Amino acid sequence: MSDLMDIKVTVNGTVYQRSVEPRMLLSDFIRFEIGLGGTHVGCEHGVCGTCTILFDGQPQRSCITFAVQADGHSIETVESLGTPEKMNPLQEAFQEKHGAQCGFCTPGILMTMKAFLKENPHPTEEEIREGIDGNLCRCTGYQNIIESVKLASEKMSHSGSK
């Protein structure tokens, strides 16, 4: 085991200080050190996309980044989106259009789409398909995911929220 390093990471607006091994993956840090289980871990080599989080606002894979690299940076996970009582329009849309089947890929897709819709608030279906091409759904529920993202973009343009 190599020496522990002290890091300070902002996760969903809260600053966390922890001592971690350099080899600890950011995904494991979020789940086991911070205790936020919403970020799922699938392939652990950057292919499936379910561990996608926002790193300084940009979607990135947390399973191929080390926790020590997040020192001084800001992370947003799926827990930042909303609560069961007060959901984000994206989450509402996924509920209404049955965009989550087993739910395993959902956190990564929501975080990827949060940034995608911010950059492109009125995407075409083709653009949505391209936007989620880095996220695998083993239920193959892509059709409903695309419908959900479409509905979310409508909801957001009506409410004016991001």
Add this chain to the structure above:
Amino acid sequence: MKPASFAYFSPKSLDEALANIAEVGDDGGKILAGGQSLVPAMNFRMAQPTALVDLNEIQELFYIKPTDTGGLVIGAMTRDRTVELDSLVKKRAPIIPECLYWMAHPTIRNRGTFGGALAHSDPAGQLPVVAVVMNFNFHIQSKDADRWSGADDFFVSVYTTCLEADEILTGIEVPAMTKMSGYSYKQVSRQTGESALLGVATLLSLDDAGIVKDCRIAYMGVAEKPVMAMEAMAMLNGNQPSDELITEAIEATVKGELDPGADIHASVEYRLHLARTLGAASVKEAVIRAAKQE
């Protein structure tokens, strides 16, 4: 934890990073850029560096600057997504965003870096073949030395470049695309974002009479590193690019210069078929684009 243990350095300046890598490079230490290829390899323990010198906090390595001669210099740590969307890159070297579109997914390109993708020297990588066709110039620094390498010397083999253990690729000079330059990047992969089965990059100019000059064509996915299509280039240069000539020129390269391997995704015959069709399509697209310019 998936990766093996390593010592971690997060230098804040290039000088500090050069000192770090001078210390650990010879004992199995490595540079960490975007980590989008290295960290997966570490998670599988296929790579077990003893130390990582992380360049992500070195602000002086993130930049895109114009050169006086109409080209660009790109800092090694500039994110691939930043390069892809940059208006100056689009204007001065449009073949770069065209090939980056095919590199993995936007989420990976948000973290992956321009220098990292080149220093990785993936035989199925998009940037190495474009680097060869455009003849990028690589700025390589170590604690005691500072040198430049052309693309021909930079790529050595699979995952191997001319970088020594204590050296860092710090910047990449992209030469100007000459006036009337036509360009094209084409590849086939089983699905968007997956590794390419084969790719081809073309650059050429047309003179006032529509004669091809400065033609450069290179293939990826056929060997350990990008392969220049010397025969096709020689046949096209100095001639009218008729469809017949293009087919003939590409055929000469496919027969005489390409020796691809087979794997689970593509047979030798299929790769040669792709080399013919993509090669001809790439040259034709470059000719059309060159003709459209003033």
